Amino acid sequence: MLLDDHEGIGQGSRAICFAKRSLEIANRYGCAGPMLDKGVVWNVGKVFHEDRQIYEFNLLPEEGHRFPAFINLAQPYFEKFLVERVREAQAQGAPIELRGKNRLEGIEVKEDHTVLTVATPEGNYDILADWLIAADGAGSPMRGMMGLDFEGRVFQDSFLIADIRMLSENFPTERWFWFEPSHKAGASTLLHKQPDDIWRVDFQIGWDVDRAEELKEVNVRKRLDAMLGPDVEYEIVWTSIYTFQCRRMKQFRHGRVIFVGDSAHQVSPFGARGANSGMQDVDNLGWKLGMVIRGEAPDKLLDSYDEERAAAADENILNSTRATDFITPKSRISHVFRNAVLALSETHAFARPLVNSGRLSVPCIYDGLSLTGEDALTGGPEQTRPGSPCPDAPLGDGFLLSALDHGFTLLTVDANDAADVSEGGIVARHLSIEKGDDPSGALARRYLGEATSAVYLIRPDQHVIARWDTYDEIAIRAALRCACAKE
Amino acid sequence: MPLNTKSNIAGADEFYAELIKWHDGLSDEESAAFNARLILLLANHIGDRTVLSEALQIAGGSD
CATH class of the missing domain: 3.50.50.60 (FAD/NAD(P)-binding domain)
Structure with a gap:
């Protein structure tokens, strides 16, 4: 309910x-x-500092x-x-x-x-x-x-957030992030696209602000016009001011x-x-x-x-x-370093990974936590070690994650003699696949690595519990008990 | 080009956070002195005079 x-x-x-x-x-x-x-879906992002674009990136999605x-x-x-x-x-x-x-x-x-x-x-x-x-x-x-x-840390900054509908055409599907824009619309600004020609704009506007004044349409438009230029037509759909912790x-x-x-x-x-x-x-x-x-x-x-x-x-x-901390440096020296990174990133590739306008959300790997079992797959890939969420991969006409059971799954890749495992009323359903089921090789890269065969025990939320080279029923039973907090 | 300007630090975010953390609570003068010591240490580790000159030129904006 x-x-x-x-x-x-x-x-x-x-x-x-x-x-x-x-x-x-x-x-x-x-x-x-x-x-x-x-x-x-977008892949191209542009990073700006003051009055100019310093670089552009393409996320080049991983296949499979x-x-x-x-x-x-x-x-x-x-x-x-x-x-x-x-x-x-x-x-x-x-x-x-x-x-x-x-x-x-x-x-x-x-x-x-x-x-x-x-x-x-x-x-x-x-x-x-x-x-x-x-x-x-x-x-x-x-x-x-x-x-x-x-408990935690309160950041002394506010962001004016606006969803706007673009009336001008041909605005590109890209993410734009400005550090210290010379147009002064905010101490930093972020622009990215949503469905229905709506764009999300975030202006960093400082701590001591008059919220009612800032939210007046005429003032929001001043910031938007400074950023977008005089020729872009839009209507404001929704605005708000947020602070965060x-x-x-x-x-x-x-x-x-x-x-x-x-x-x-x-x-x-x-x-x-x-x-x-x-x-x-x-x-x-x-x-x-x-x-x-x-x-x-x-x-x-x-x-x-x-x-x-x-x-x-x-x-x-x-x-x-x-x-x-990168977007809003907390000390003078931090600001100096931040701007040094931005300046170098314009011409030197090494500085770009240091530019941090938000790292994309990836799931946590439960390394060494109570339900996580052993890693007994010699040469197995890092990304599928115990505790990891299972990465997807093509499988026949579909994809691996859809083939996993809603309960526990015993996934074997090119391994023999495996079957369903039942332990104290809990069943891990066996799913047998061969690396040939994915000619692209993504499945083998993600689940075999250097190994020639693999056995994975997988939770209902599709995190790996433990993995082995070959089918070992006793070890699997023990891992299954542990994953149900029965050990 | 002997100076490596490709990305070469694993865990870039972690390194950056550690670098900034060392400056926490330092005055501007102390920060400048910290940076000077750091540069001298790293320069000695690099050793190669050509590489060091190239780095100095890029830092000076004449790349």
Whole structure:
């Protein structure tokens, strides 16, 4: 049951970049198609400093994936496609309920349940919930009601954000980032494209700003005109001012209350790690909570949600903090270095990897964490080591990730004698493939490396648990127990 | 061209963050002195006079 204090698709959250991993997760739930159809794919980015372009890059997508590295799509669309899929599942009998205009007023946390007081236009009522997932955003009322911490670093800067509809044609599908633009529209500005001829513009406008004054259309237009030049026609669709923090809760799990997404951790928007990490949180939690509720795994399996997603949150905060520090240097010497990098990057390739206007969201690898097992594949590729999310690869007429089971999978590549493995009621379904099933070689590069055969044990969220050269039933059983927190 | 101006640092973001962190809390003068020591250390490691001259020319803007 989902409680929503509004009714319908949220308009307040405005992420616009959804990464490959989010699309792969959405695809498992059957709603990536419309996202991909509607989303904008771009490959060319341009970086500007002061009055000139310093370089241009092309992301040159890696071959052999069903989904691009990311798409630009406004969050309300993303939510709409999720809700449409939920409606479809409901029509087929899935026991999902969405309750709009239901606002949480109070929580009473008991040892094995929580009592929720919910306000509706018709009055208040109580819900007794076995499990409660707090997905109520960075300002999380639930976190407040429970008096829990949310610590980290506040960045003293504000960004004016505008979605505009271009009326002029031929505006290119590229990402433009200006450091210290001479047009003075902001201390930095970012422009990129969304569907329906809408463009997202971010102006860095400093800390002490008069929000009401800045949001007046005439003032927003001044900035836009300075950046776009006098000949570009547009209409303003939506504007807002945001500030941001990089912080997280110490613990994401509090007994039977579990925090996900921005309520648990907040990052700067550079690098698209907010919405994307939220998707990974729920994907991580879903299968674990399912197993615990069905009695297939002990309660402590849920502690691994906290362990894994806290590690991911730290990684996301680190990456987004680095981008923020590069975009808005915090000291004079940091500013000197930043501008030295920009100046050198105009002619010297070595400086370009140091230019950081946001690193694209990639999923965390759960190296060495509790559920992660052994790496016994000699010469196996780094990218598929235990803890990694499985990279996609072409397989026959389709793709590998769609062939994996919704539960646990035992994937073998050119290995003999393997079969389904059943351990304490948990089954890992065997999927046997041969490297010849992908003539492009992507499958062999990603799953074999130097090895001639490989056996992978894979979780329901498509992270690798452990891997071996050959089928070893005892080792597989042990890894499967460990991945269910039964060891 | 003996001076390598292609990307050569694995984990560029991490290196950059570490470099900036060393300057945390330093005055401008202390930062300049830090940079001077760093340059001298790296120059000694490189050793090759041609390479060093080329780097100096690029840094001076005459590339």
